[in-house]
Amino acid sequence: MSGGTSSIGDVSERITAADVVKVAKLARLDITPENLERTTAQLAGMLEHFADIDALDLDGVEPMTQPYPLQNVFREDVVLPSLDRAEVLAAAPAAEDGRFRVPPIMGLDG
Amino acid sequence: MSDTTTADVAPLSAAQIASGVRSGTLKAVDVLEQHLGRIAAREGDVHAFNLVMADEARAAATAIDAAVAAGNDPGPLAGVPLALKDNMCTRGIPTTCSSKILEGWKPPYDATVVTKLAAAGAVTVGKTNLDEFAMGSSTENSAFGPTRNPLDLNRVPGGSSGGSAAAVAAGFASVSLGSDTGGSIRQPAALCGVVGVKPTYGYVSRYGLVAFASSLDQIGPFTGNVEDAALLMDIIGGHDAMDSTSIPEPQPSLMEAITHGVEGMRIGRITDLPRGADPDVVERLELAFEALQAAGATIVDVEVPAFGYGLTAYYLIAPSEASSNLARYDGVRYGMRVDAPDTNTMYSTTREAGFGEEVQRRIMLGTYALSAGYYDAYYGKALKVRRLIADDFDRAYTKADVLLTPTSPTVAFEFGSKGDDPLAMYLCDVYTIPTNLAGHPGMSVPYGTGQHGLPIGVQILAGTLGEPAMFRAGAALERSLA
16 A cells, blocks of 8 residues: 555556556456546546645544444344345345355356 | 326425325325326326336325224325335335346335335335436436436436436425435435435435445435425434434424524525536525525625535545445346356456446446555545545534535536536536535525526535524525515
8 A cells, every 4th residue: 555645646647557457357347448448538537637635735634434423333132033035035136045046156267 | 387187276295285184185095196197197208217106106095095084193294195216225116226237126125214204104106216326416327218307308307316306396296205425315406496405414314225325325305395305304314223323312303493584593605615606506596695684694704615625535435435335236146147157257247237337437436546555545535635624614614504505506407418528427516515525414495597497406504413404594595485
Protein backbone atom coordinates (compact mmCIF):
# COMPACT_ATOMS: atom_id res chain seq x y z
CA MET A 1 0.00 0.00 0.00
CA SER A 2 1.25 3.46 -0.85
CA GLY A 3 1.86 6.19 1.72
CA GLY A 4 -0.84 8.58 2.83
CA THR A 5 0.69 11.50 0.98
CA SER A 6 0.17 10.26 -2.57
CA SER A 7 -2.11 12.49 -4.60
CA ILE A 8 -4.89 11.45 -6.95
CA GLY A 9 -3.34 13.61 -9.65
CA ASP A 10 -0.17 11.51 -9.51
CA VAL A 11 -1.71 8.04 -9.42
CA SER A 12 -4.46 8.64 -11.96
CA GLU A 13 -1.89 9.47 -14.64
CA ARG A 14 -0.76 5.89 -14.38
CA ILE A 15 -4.06 4.11 -15.11
CA THR A 16 -3.55 1.88 -18.12
CA ALA A 17 -5.46 -0.82 -19.96
CA ALA A 18 -3.37 -3.38 -18.05
CA ASP A 19 -4.59 -1.89 -14.75
CA VAL A 20 -8.17 -2.14 -15.96
CA VAL A 21 -7.74 -5.80 -16.89
CA LYS A 22 -6.35 -6.48 -13.42
CA VAL A 23 -9.20 -4.64 -11.70
CA ALA A 24 -11.77 -6.51 -13.81
CA LYS A 25 -10.24 -9.79 -12.70
CA LEU A 26 -10.39 -8.69 -9.04
CA ALA A 27 -14.04 -7.67 -9.51
CA ARG A 28 -14.90 -10.95 -11.28
CA LEU A 29 -16.03 -9.11 -14.39
CA ASP A 30 -15.34 -10.58 -17.81
CA ILE A 31 -14.31 -7.39 -19.61
CA THR A 32 -14.43 -7.66 -23.39
CA PRO A 33 -11.56 -6.36 -25.54
CA GLU A 34 -13.86 -3.90 -27.32
CA ASN A 35 -14.90 -2.39 -23.97
CA LEU A 36 -11.38 -2.19 -22.58
CA GLU A 37 -10.30 1.04 -24.27
CA ARG A 38 -13.59 2.78 -23.51
CA THR A 39 -13.56 1.71 -19.85
CA THR A 40 -9.95 2.81 -19.44
CA ALA A 41 -10.73 6.24 -20.89
CA GLN A 42 -13.84 6.67 -18.74
CA LEU A 43 -12.04 5.68 -15.54
CA ALA A 44 -9.15 8.01 -16.37
CA GLY A 45 -11.60 10.86 -16.99
CA MET A 46 -13.33 10.32 -13.65
CA LEU A 47 -10.08 10.00 -11.72
CA GLU A 48 -8.85 13.22 -13.33
CA HIS A 49 -11.96 15.01 -12.05
CA PHE A 50 -11.50 13.49 -8.59
CA ALA A 51 -8.08 15.14 -8.32
CA ASP A 52 -9.97 18.25 -7.11
CA ILE A 53 -9.64 16.99 -3.54
CA ASP A 54 -5.84 17.09 -3.82
CA ALA A 55 -6.27 20.82 -3.08
CA LEU A 56 -7.56 20.08 0.43
CA ASP A 57 -5.33 19.91 3.49
CA LEU A 58 -6.38 16.63 5.07
CA ASP A 59 -3.53 16.22 7.55
CA GLY A 60 -4.89 15.20 10.92
CA VAL A 61 -8.48 14.80 9.66
CA GLU A 62 -10.12 11.71 11.14
CA PRO A 63 -11.63 9.49 8.41
CA MET A 64 -15.44 9.23 8.69
CA THR A 65 -16.60 5.66 8.28
CA GLN A 66 -20.17 5.93 9.58
CA PRO A 67 -22.59 8.84 9.68
CA TYR A 68 -24.27 8.05 13.02
CA PRO A 69 -21.78 6.67 15.52
CA LEU A 70 -23.16 3.64 17.32
CA GLN A 71 -20.98 1.20 19.22
CA ASN A 72 -21.41 -2.39 20.32
CA VAL A 73 -24.91 -3.00 19.01
CA PHE A 74 -26.02 -6.24 20.62
CA ARG A 75 -29.29 -8.12 20.85
CA GLU A 76 -30.42 -10.62 23.42
CA ASP A 77 -28.86 -14.04 22.85
CA VAL A 78 -32.09 -15.86 22.12
CA VAL A 79 -33.05 -18.21 19.32
CA LEU A 80 -35.32 -16.56 16.77
CA PRO A 81 -37.00 -18.01 13.70
CA SER A 82 -34.74 -17.96 10.65
CA LEU A 83 -35.44 -18.07 6.93
CA ASP A 84 -37.12 -21.16 5.56
CA ARG A 85 -34.44 -23.32 3.95
CA ALA A 86 -36.64 -24.68 1.18
CA GLU A 87 -37.80 -21.17 0.28
CA VAL A 88 -34.21 -19.88 0.19
CA LEU A 89 -32.95 -22.77 -1.92
CA ALA A 90 -35.90 -22.43 -4.28
CA ALA A 91 -34.54 -19.01 -5.27
CA ALA A 92 -31.09 -20.38 -6.17
CA PRO A 93 -30.09 -21.21 -9.74
CA ALA A 94 -29.27 -24.78 -8.68
CA ALA A 95 -29.71 -26.71 -5.43
CA GLU A 96 -29.31 -30.33 -4.40
CA ASP A 97 -29.85 -32.19 -1.12
CA GLY A 98 -30.54 -29.01 0.84
CA ARG A 99 -27.43 -27.25 -0.45
CA PHE A 100 -26.46 -24.79 -3.22
CA ARG A 101 -25.07 -26.62 -6.23
CA VAL A 102 -22.09 -25.07 -8.06
CA PRO A 103 -19.65 -26.16 -10.78
CA PRO A 104 -16.28 -27.63 -9.71
CA ILE A 105 -14.24 -25.18 -7.61
CA MET A 106 -10.91 -26.39 -9.01
CA GLY A 107 -11.59 -26.12 -12.70
CA LEU A 108 -9.97 -25.00 -15.91
CA ASP A 109 -9.23 -21.53 -14.55
CA GLY A 110 -7.37 -22.93 -11.53
CA MET B 1 -52.35 16.33 -16.29
CA SER B 2 -55.17 14.79 -18.31
CA ASP B 3 -57.14 12.01 -16.71
CA THR B 4 -59.70 10.41 -18.94
CA THR B 5 -60.57 7.30 -16.97
CA THR B 6 -61.82 8.55 -13.64
CA ALA B 7 -64.28 11.20 -12.62
CA ASP B 8 -62.59 12.29 -9.39
CA VAL B 9 -62.20 16.06 -9.22
CA ALA B 10 -59.13 16.70 -7.06
CA PRO B 11 -57.04 13.73 -5.97
CA LEU B 12 -57.45 12.96 -2.31
CA SER B 13 -54.38 13.04 -0.11
CA ALA B 14 -53.25 9.84 1.60
CA ALA B 15 -54.42 11.30 4.91
CA GLN B 16 -57.88 11.97 3.42
CA ILE B 17 -58.08 8.47 1.91
CA ALA B 18 -57.15 6.82 5.21
CA SER B 19 -59.57 8.99 7.14
CA GLY B 20 -62.39 8.21 4.72
CA VAL B 21 -61.71 4.48 4.67
CA ARG B 22 -61.43 4.27 8.46
CA SER B 23 -64.72 6.07 8.94
CA GLY B 24 -66.47 4.01 6.27
CA THR B 25 -67.28 6.98 3.99
CA LEU B 26 -64.78 5.69 1.39
CA LYS B 27 -64.24 2.12 0.20
CA ALA B 28 -60.64 0.96 -0.15
CA VAL B 29 -61.67 -1.05 -3.23
CA ASP B 30 -63.07 2.08 -4.93
CA VAL B 31 -59.93 4.08 -4.17
CA LEU B 32 -57.84 1.24 -5.53
CA GLU B 33 -59.89 0.93 -8.73
CA GLN B 34 -59.40 4.65 -9.43
CA HIS B 35 -55.65 4.17 -9.22
CA LEU B 36 -55.69 0.95 -11.24
CA GLY B 37 -57.76 2.80 -13.84
CA ARG B 38 -55.08 5.44 -14.22
CA ILE B 39 -52.46 2.69 -14.45
CA ALA B 40 -54.47 0.99 -17.21
CA ALA B 41 -54.73 4.28 -19.08
CA ARG B 42 -51.18 5.61 -18.86
CA GLU B 43 -48.72 2.98 -17.59
CA GLY B 44 -48.00 1.90 -21.16
CA ASP B 45 -46.55 5.37 -21.80
CA VAL B 46 -44.96 6.05 -18.40
CA HIS B 47 -43.57 2.61 -17.44
CA ALA B 48 -43.38 3.44 -13.74
CA PHE B 49 -43.65 -0.20 -12.72
CA ASN B 50 -41.64 -3.37 -13.08
CA LEU B 51 -44.64 -5.22 -11.66
CA VAL B 52 -48.28 -4.18 -11.12
CA MET B 53 -49.85 -6.29 -8.36
CA ALA B 54 -53.53 -5.77 -9.20
CA ASP B 55 -54.78 -9.10 -7.81
CA GLU B 56 -52.87 -8.84 -4.54
CA ALA B 57 -53.94 -5.20 -4.17
CA ARG B 58 -57.63 -6.05 -4.74
CA ALA B 59 -57.46 -8.78 -2.10
CA ALA B 60 -55.78 -6.40 0.37
CA ALA B 61 -58.31 -3.61 -0.27
CA THR B 62 -61.21 -6.03 0.12
CA ALA B 63 -59.80 -7.22 3.44
CA ILE B 64 -59.48 -3.64 4.66
CA ASP B 65 -63.09 -2.82 3.80
CA ALA B 66 -64.16 -6.02 5.57
CA ALA B 67 -62.17 -5.02 8.65
CA VAL B 68 -63.89 -1.63 8.75
CA ALA B 69 -67.30 -3.29 8.29
CA ALA B 70 -66.50 -5.57 11.23
CA GLY B 71 -65.74 -2.57 13.43
CA ASN B 72 -61.95 -2.92 13.36
CA ASP B 73 -59.43 -0.16 12.54
CA PRO B 74 -57.11 -1.14 9.66
CA GLY B 75 -54.62 1.56 10.65
CA PRO B 76 -53.42 5.07 9.81
CA LEU B 77 -52.86 4.25 6.11
CA ALA B 78 -56.11 2.32 5.65
CA GLY B 79 -56.68 1.78 1.95
CA VAL B 80 -53.86 4.08 0.78
CA PRO B 81 -52.46 2.81 -2.55
CA LEU B 82 -48.69 2.42 -2.18
CA ALA B 83 -45.89 1.75 -4.68
CA LEU B 84 -42.55 0.26 -3.62
CA LYS B 85 -39.22 0.81 -5.32
CA ASP B 86 -38.18 -2.56 -6.71
CA ASN B 87 -35.10 -2.76 -4.48
CA MET B 88 -37.19 -3.47 -1.37
CA CYS B 89 -37.76 -7.11 -0.57
CA THR B 90 -41.30 -8.45 -0.78
CA ARG B 91 -41.75 -12.08 0.25
CA GLY B 92 -42.73 -14.28 -2.68
CA ILE B 93 -43.01 -11.26 -5.02
CA PRO B 94 -40.22 -10.67 -7.59
CA THR B 95 -37.65 -8.04 -6.52
CA THR B 96 -35.31 -7.20 -9.37
CA CYS B 97 -33.45 -3.93 -8.63
CA SER B 98 -34.11 -3.43 -12.39
CA SER B 99 -31.21 -5.79 -13.04
CA LYS B 100 -31.09 -8.88 -15.22
CA ILE B 101 -28.97 -10.52 -12.53
CA LEU B 102 -31.97 -10.63 -10.13
CA GLU B 103 -34.70 -11.17 -12.72
CA GLY B 104 -37.29 -13.58 -11.36
CA TRP B 105 -35.85 -13.68 -7.85
CA LYS B 106 -38.49 -13.95 -5.12
CA PRO B 107 -37.20 -12.87 -1.70
CA PRO B 108 -37.88 -15.21 1.25
CA TYR B 109 -38.73 -12.28 3.56
CA ASP B 110 -40.29 -8.79 3.66
CA ALA B 111 -38.34 -5.59 4.26
CA THR B 112 -39.21 -3.96 7.60
CA VAL B 113 -40.80 -0.98 5.83
CA VAL B 114 -43.02 -3.35 3.84
CA THR B 115 -44.20 -5.06 7.03
CA LYS B 116 -44.84 -1.72 8.77
CA LEU B 117 -46.81 -0.21 5.89
CA ALA B 118 -48.94 -3.33 5.41
CA ALA B 119 -49.68 -3.34 9.16
CA ALA B 120 -50.78 0.32 8.84
CA GLY B 121 -53.31 -0.64 6.16
CA ALA B 122 -51.51 0.50 3.00
CA VAL B 123 -52.35 -1.37 -0.21
CA THR B 124 -49.30 -2.17 -2.37
CA VAL B 125 -50.14 -1.69 -6.06
CA GLY B 126 -46.72 -2.54 -7.50
CA LYS B 127 -42.93 -2.51 -7.60
CA THR B 128 -41.44 0.50 -9.34
CA ASN B 129 -38.67 0.87 -11.89
CA LEU B 130 -35.24 2.27 -10.99
CA ASP B 131 -31.77 2.75 -12.37
CA GLU B 132 -30.17 -0.68 -11.99
CA PHE B 133 -29.25 -1.18 -8.32
CA ALA B 134 -30.16 2.52 -7.79
CA MET B 135 -27.12 3.70 -9.75
CA GLY B 136 -28.18 6.66 -11.86
CA SER B 137 -30.11 9.92 -11.94
CA SER B 138 -32.57 9.38 -14.80
CA THR B 139 -33.97 5.81 -14.62
CA GLU B 140 -32.46 5.35 -18.09
CA ASN B 141 -30.16 2.64 -16.68
CA SER B 142 -32.90 0.07 -16.06
CA ALA B 143 -32.50 -3.37 -17.63
CA PHE B 144 -36.25 -3.22 -18.32
CA GLY B 145 -36.33 0.10 -20.16
CA PRO B 146 -36.66 3.69 -18.94
CA THR B 147 -39.49 5.31 -17.01
CA ARG B 148 -40.91 8.46 -18.63
CA ASN B 149 -41.80 11.66 -16.79
CA PRO B 150 -45.62 11.74 -16.61
CA LEU B 151 -45.52 15.54 -17.03
CA ASP B 152 -43.59 15.30 -20.33
CA LEU B 153 -43.06 11.88 -21.85
CA ASN B 154 -39.97 13.08 -23.77
CA ARG B 155 -38.17 13.74 -20.51
CA VAL B 156 -36.71 11.63 -17.72
CA PRO B 157 -38.39 11.39 -14.31
CA GLY B 158 -35.00 11.64 -12.59
CA GLY B 159 -33.51 8.78 -10.68
CA SER B 160 -32.71 6.45 -9.37
CA SER B 161 -36.21 6.20 -7.81
CA GLY B 162 -37.79 7.48 -11.05
CA GLY B 163 -40.57 4.89 -11.08
CA SER B 164 -41.67 5.74 -7.53
CA ALA B 165 -41.70 9.49 -8.30
CA ALA B 166 -43.58 8.97 -11.57
CA ALA B 167 -46.12 6.66 -9.91
CA VAL B 168 -47.16 9.37 -7.46
CA ALA B 169 -47.02 12.17 -10.06
CA ALA B 170 -49.24 10.15 -12.43
CA GLY B 171 -51.73 9.18 -9.72
CA PHE B 172 -50.89 5.47 -10.06
CA ALA B 173 -50.29 5.37 -6.30
CA SER B 174 -51.14 7.84 -3.57
CA VAL B 175 -47.70 7.44 -1.98
CA SER B 176 -44.54 5.49 -2.67
CA LEU B 177 -41.20 4.60 -1.15
CA GLY B 178 -37.79 5.19 -2.68
CA SER B 179 -34.21 4.93 -1.52
CA ASP B 180 -31.71 7.78 -1.50
CA THR B 181 -27.97 7.15 -1.60
CA GLY B 182 -26.90 10.43 -3.23
CA GLY B 183 -30.19 12.12 -4.11
CA SER B 184 -32.24 9.26 -5.55
CA ILE B 185 -35.43 10.35 -3.76
CA ARG B 186 -35.06 14.14 -3.76
CA GLN B 187 -33.95 14.64 -7.39
CA PRO B 188 -36.77 12.61 -9.02
CA ALA B 189 -39.25 14.23 -6.59
CA ALA B 190 -38.11 17.63 -7.89
CA LEU B 191 -38.29 16.57 -11.54
CA CYS B 192 -41.77 15.06 -11.16
CA GLY B 193 -43.25 17.79 -8.96
CA VAL B 194 -43.85 15.74 -5.80
CA VAL B 195 -42.52 15.78 -2.22
CA GLY B 196 -39.55 13.50 -1.52
CA VAL B 197 -37.78 12.90 1.80
CA LYS B 198 -34.37 11.45 2.60
CA PRO B 199 -34.37 10.89 6.38
CA THR B 200 -31.40 11.03 8.74
CA TYR B 201 -29.20 7.97 8.24
CA GLY B 202 -30.60 5.33 10.60
CA TYR B 203 -34.06 6.94 10.91
CA VAL B 204 -35.69 4.19 8.81
CA SER B 205 -34.66 0.52 8.95
CA ARG B 206 -32.71 -0.70 5.92
CA TYR B 207 -33.55 -4.36 6.64
CA GLY B 208 -34.72 -5.77 3.33
CA LEU B 209 -33.47 -2.85 1.25
CA VAL B 210 -31.05 -4.34 -1.29
CA ALA B 211 -27.75 -2.66 -0.42
CA PHE B 212 -25.98 -0.26 -2.80
CA ALA B 213 -23.73 1.80 -0.47
CA SER B 214 -24.52 0.80 3.10
CA SER B 215 -23.18 3.90 4.86
CA LEU B 216 -25.25 6.18 2.60
CA ASP B 217 -28.48 4.33 1.69
CA GLN B 218 -31.71 5.45 3.34
CA ILE B 219 -35.39 4.72 2.58
CA GLY B 220 -37.90 7.58 2.40
CA PRO B 221 -41.33 8.54 1.05
CA PHE B 222 -42.67 10.23 -2.09
CA THR B 223 -46.01 11.95 -1.56
CA GLY B 224 -48.26 14.58 -3.09
CA ASN B 225 -47.91 16.90 -0.10
CA VAL B 226 -45.87 17.51 3.06
CA GLU B 227 -48.51 16.21 5.50
CA ASP B 228 -48.61 12.82 3.76
CA ALA B 229 -44.80 12.66 3.95
CA ALA B 230 -45.00 13.30 7.71
CA LEU B 231 -47.66 10.62 8.04
CA LEU B 232 -45.46 8.06 6.27
CA MET B 233 -42.32 9.03 8.16
CA ASP B 234 -44.10 8.57 11.50
CA ILE B 235 -45.00 5.02 10.42
CA ILE B 236 -41.78 3.82 8.73
CA GLY B 237 -39.37 5.48 11.19
CA GLY B 238 -38.05 3.92 14.35
CA HIS B 239 -35.49 1.49 15.66
CA ASP B 240 -35.36 -2.02 14.22
CA ALA B 241 -33.42 -4.82 15.86
CA MET B 242 -32.84 -6.23 12.35
CA ASP B 243 -30.80 -3.14 11.31
CA SER B 244 -27.91 -2.52 13.68
CA THR B 245 -27.39 0.95 12.16
CA SER B 246 -30.93 2.10 12.96
CA ILE B 247 -31.07 4.85 15.55
CA PRO B 248 -32.25 3.74 19.01
CA GLU B 249 -33.36 7.24 20.14
CA PRO B 250 -37.12 7.98 20.01
CA GLN B 251 -38.33 10.08 17.08
CA PRO B 252 -40.75 12.96 17.70
CA SER B 253 -43.98 12.96 15.66
CA LEU B 254 -43.64 14.86 12.40
CA MET B 255 -47.43 15.11 12.10
CA GLU B 256 -47.20 17.16 15.29
CA ALA B 257 -44.19 19.15 14.04
CA ILE B 258 -46.02 20.45 10.96
CA THR B 259 -48.71 22.03 13.14
CA HIS B 260 -46.06 24.64 14.05
CA GLY B 261 -45.05 27.54 11.82
CA VAL B 262 -41.57 28.90 11.12
CA GLU B 263 -41.75 32.03 13.31
CA GLY B 264 -38.30 32.64 14.75
CA MET B 265 -36.73 29.84 12.73
CA ARG B 266 -33.31 30.53 11.19
CA ILE B 267 -33.11 29.63 7.49
CA GLY B 268 -29.56 29.35 6.16
CA ARG B 269 -28.36 30.47 2.75
CA ILE B 270 -25.09 28.75 1.72
CA THR B 271 -23.02 31.60 0.34
CA ASP B 272 -20.33 29.34 -1.16
CA LEU B 273 -22.72 26.84 -2.76
CA PRO B 274 -21.38 25.42 -6.05
CA ARG B 275 -22.75 27.42 -8.99
CA GLY B 276 -24.33 25.92 -12.04
CA ALA B 277 -28.06 25.88 -11.29
CA ASP B 278 -30.22 27.20 -14.14
CA PRO B 279 -31.65 30.74 -13.74
CA ASP B 280 -35.23 29.48 -13.35
CA VAL B 281 -34.13 27.18 -10.50
CA VAL B 282 -32.26 30.03 -8.78
CA GLU B 283 -35.30 32.30 -9.15
CA ARG B 284 -37.66 29.81 -7.49
CA LEU B 285 -35.15 29.30 -4.66
CA GLU B 286 -35.06 33.06 -4.04
CA LEU B 287 -38.86 33.13 -3.90
CA ALA B 288 -38.73 30.31 -1.35
CA PHE B 289 -36.39 32.33 0.89
CA GLU B 290 -38.75 35.30 0.61
CA ALA B 291 -41.78 33.15 1.45
CA LEU B 292 -40.19 31.76 4.62
CA GLN B 293 -39.10 35.25 5.65
CA ALA B 294 -42.64 36.49 5.12
CA ALA B 295 -43.84 33.60 7.31
CA GLY B 296 -41.70 34.85 10.18
CA ALA B 297 -38.34 33.15 9.70
CA THR B 298 -34.96 34.88 9.63
CA ILE B 299 -32.54 34.36 6.73
CA VAL B 300 -28.90 33.93 7.75
CA ASP B 301 -25.75 33.45 5.67
CA VAL B 302 -23.67 30.33 6.32
CA GLU B 303 -20.63 28.75 4.68
CA VAL B 304 -20.11 25.08 3.85
CA PRO B 305 -16.68 25.26 2.20
CA ALA B 306 -16.31 21.52 1.53
CA PHE B 307 -19.76 21.21 -0.11
CA GLY B 308 -18.29 21.28 -3.60
CA TYR B 309 -15.98 18.34 -2.84
CA GLY B 310 -18.96 16.10 -2.11
CA LEU B 311 -19.16 14.78 -5.66
CA THR B 312 -15.62 13.41 -5.59
CA ALA B 313 -15.91 11.95 -2.10
CA TYR B 314 -19.22 10.33 -3.04
CA TYR B 315 -17.99 8.81 -6.29
CA LEU B 316 -15.09 7.22 -4.45
CA ILE B 317 -17.01 6.03 -1.36
CA ALA B 318 -20.29 4.85 -2.94
CA PRO B 319 -18.67 2.72 -5.69
CA SER B 320 -16.23 1.29 -3.14
CA GLU B 321 -19.08 0.13 -0.93
CA ALA B 322 -21.02 -1.04 -3.99
CA SER B 323 -18.11 -3.13 -5.26
CA SER B 324 -18.20 -4.99 -1.95
CA ASN B 325 -22.00 -5.21 -1.62
CA LEU B 326 -22.48 -6.45 -5.17
CA ALA B 327 -19.91 -9.20 -4.77
CA ARG B 328 -22.81 -11.38 -3.57
CA TYR B 329 -24.24 -11.62 -7.10
CA ASP B 330 -22.17 -14.55 -8.21
CA GLY B 331 -24.73 -16.96 -9.64
CA VAL B 332 -24.75 -19.17 -6.53
CA ARG B 333 -27.54 -18.16 -4.15
CA TYR B 334 -30.03 -16.11 -6.16
CA GLY B 335 -30.88 -14.71 -9.56
CA MET B 336 -29.35 -15.76 -12.83
CA ARG B 337 -26.38 -17.98 -13.59
CA VAL B 338 -24.40 -18.41 -16.79
CA ASP B 339 -23.22 -22.01 -16.65
CA ALA B 340 -19.49 -22.61 -16.89
CA PRO B 341 -17.14 -25.54 -16.28
CA ASP B 342 -15.73 -24.04 -13.06
CA THR B 343 -16.86 -21.55 -10.42
CA ASN B 344 -14.41 -18.75 -11.24
CA THR B 345 -15.52 -18.69 -14.86
CA MET B 346 -19.15 -18.91 -13.76
CA TYR B 347 -18.72 -15.86 -11.50
CA SER B 348 -17.26 -13.63 -14.19
CA THR B 349 -19.50 -14.73 -17.06
CA THR B 350 -22.61 -14.44 -14.87
CA ARG B 351 -21.64 -10.97 -13.65
CA GLU B 352 -20.72 -9.75 -17.13
CA ALA B 353 -24.05 -10.94 -18.52
CA GLY B 354 -26.15 -9.88 -15.53
CA PHE B 355 -24.90 -6.37 -14.72
CA GLY B 356 -25.51 -3.35 -16.96
CA GLU B 357 -22.83 -0.93 -18.08
CA GLU B 358 -23.18 1.68 -15.30
CA VAL B 359 -23.16 -0.97 -12.56
CA GLN B 360 -20.04 -2.55 -14.03
CA ARG B 361 -18.40 0.88 -14.30
CA ARG B 362 -19.03 1.59 -10.61
CA ILE B 363 -17.88 -1.86 -9.51
CA MET B 364 -14.67 -1.26 -11.47
CA LEU B 365 -14.19 2.21 -9.99
CA GLY B 366 -14.80 0.94 -6.46
CA THR B 367 -12.57 -2.08 -6.85
CA TYR B 368 -9.81 0.18 -8.15
CA ALA B 369 -10.24 2.71 -5.33
CA LEU B 370 -9.97 -0.08 -2.74
CA SER B 371 -7.11 -1.97 -4.36
CA ALA B 372 -3.65 -2.28 -2.85
CA GLY B 373 -1.53 0.77 -3.59
CA TYR B 374 -4.49 3.07 -4.27
CA TYR B 375 -6.57 2.75 -1.08
CA ASP B 376 -4.94 5.70 0.71
CA ALA B 377 -4.96 8.00 -2.30
CA TYR B 378 -8.62 7.38 -3.11
CA TYR B 379 -10.85 5.72 -0.51
CA GLY B 380 -8.89 6.84 2.56
CA LYS B 381 -8.76 10.41 1.30
CA ALA B 382 -12.47 10.41 0.43
CA LEU B 383 -13.32 9.37 4.01
CA LYS B 384 -11.40 12.40 5.28
CA VAL B 385 -13.25 14.69 2.87
CA ARG B 386 -16.47 13.17 4.17
CA ARG B 387 -15.49 14.26 7.67
CA LEU B 388 -14.75 17.81 6.46
CA ILE B 389 -18.18 18.03 4.85
CA ALA B 390 -19.97 16.76 7.97
CA ASP B 391 -17.99 19.17 10.18
CA ASP B 392 -18.77 22.11 7.86
CA PHE B 393 -22.49 21.30 8.00
CA ASP B 394 -22.40 20.96 11.78
CA ARG B 395 -20.84 24.43 12.03
CA ALA B 396 -23.52 25.83 9.71
CA TYR B 397 -26.25 24.29 11.89
CA THR B 398 -25.04 26.24 14.91
CA LYS B 399 -26.19 29.36 13.03
CA ALA B 400 -29.20 28.03 11.10
CA ASP B 401 -31.95 25.51 11.85
CA VAL B 402 -32.33 24.46 8.22
CA LEU B 403 -30.60 25.28 4.92
CA LEU B 404 -32.26 25.93 1.57
CA THR B 405 -30.67 24.95 -1.76
CA PRO B 406 -31.85 23.86 -5.18
CA THR B 407 -32.65 20.14 -5.31
CA SER B 408 -31.56 19.72 -8.93
CA PRO B 409 -29.59 22.21 -11.04
CA THR B 410 -32.16 21.85 -13.85
CA VAL B 411 -35.73 20.87 -14.57
CA ALA B 412 -36.37 17.40 -16.05
CA PHE B 413 -34.06 16.82 -19.02
CA GLU B 414 -34.64 14.96 -22.28
CA PHE B 415 -33.73 11.30 -22.78
CA GLY B 416 -30.14 10.73 -23.86
CA SER B 417 -29.19 14.37 -23.22
CA LYS B 418 -26.37 13.50 -20.81
CA GLY B 419 -24.63 11.64 -23.64
CA ASP B 420 -21.85 9.18 -23.05
CA ASP B 421 -20.07 11.10 -20.29
CA PRO B 422 -20.77 9.54 -16.87
CA LEU B 423 -19.67 12.75 -15.13
CA ALA B 424 -22.41 14.80 -16.83
CA MET B 425 -25.01 12.55 -15.19
CA TYR B 426 -23.18 12.55 -11.84
CA LEU B 427 -23.41 16.37 -11.73
CA CYS B 428 -27.23 16.08 -11.45
CA ASP B 429 -26.67 15.22 -7.80
CA VAL B 430 -24.24 17.99 -6.89
CA TYR B 431 -26.71 19.58 -4.41
CA THR B 432 -28.05 16.37 -2.87
CA ILE B 433 -24.90 14.25 -2.37
CA PRO B 434 -23.23 16.15 0.53
CA THR B 435 -26.23 15.46 2.79
CA ASN B 436 -25.86 11.70 2.33
CA LEU B 437 -22.17 11.90 3.17
CA ALA B 438 -22.98 13.77 6.39
CA GLY B 439 -25.85 11.36 7.20
CA HIS B 440 -28.25 14.29 7.51
CA PRO B 441 -31.90 14.56 6.40
CA GLY B 442 -33.05 16.44 3.32
CA MET B 443 -36.33 16.90 1.51
CA SER B 444 -37.47 18.31 -1.80
CA VAL B 445 -40.68 20.33 -1.89
CA PRO B 446 -42.20 21.35 -5.25
CA TYR B 447 -42.01 25.11 -5.59
CA GLY B 448 -43.57 26.22 -8.82
CA THR B 449 -42.41 25.70 -12.37
CA GLY B 450 -39.61 26.84 -14.64
CA GLN B 451 -38.62 26.28 -18.28
CA HIS B 452 -41.19 24.43 -20.38
CA GLY B 453 -43.65 24.65 -17.47
CA LEU B 454 -41.79 21.87 -15.69
CA PRO B 455 -41.67 21.60 -11.88
CA ILE B 456 -38.84 22.90 -9.73
CA GLY B 457 -38.06 21.57 -6.28
CA VAL B 458 -36.50 23.43 -3.36
CA GLN B 459 -34.31 21.35 -1.08
CA ILE B 460 -34.52 21.78 2.69
CA LEU B 461 -31.59 20.37 4.67
CA ALA B 462 -31.20 19.90 8.41
CA GLY B 463 -28.70 18.41 10.86
CA THR B 464 -28.85 14.92 12.37
CA LEU B 465 -32.44 14.18 13.50
CA GLY B 466 -33.46 17.67 12.39
CA GLU B 467 -36.59 16.29 10.70
CA PRO B 468 -39.07 18.32 12.82
CA ALA B 469 -37.54 21.66 11.75
CA MET B 470 -37.16 20.45 8.16
CA PHE B 471 -40.82 19.45 7.99
CA ARG B 472 -41.95 22.74 9.55
CA ALA B 473 -40.09 24.63 6.83
CA GLY B 474 -41.48 22.29 4.16
CA ALA B 475 -45.05 22.77 5.34
CA ALA B 476 -44.55 26.56 5.41
CA LEU B 477 -43.23 26.54 1.84
CA GLU B 478 -46.21 24.50 0.70
CA ARG B 479 -48.63 26.87 2.45
CA SER B 480 -47.00 29.86 0.76
CA LEU B 481 -48.03 28.47 -2.63
CA ALA B 482 -51.64 27.87 -1.67
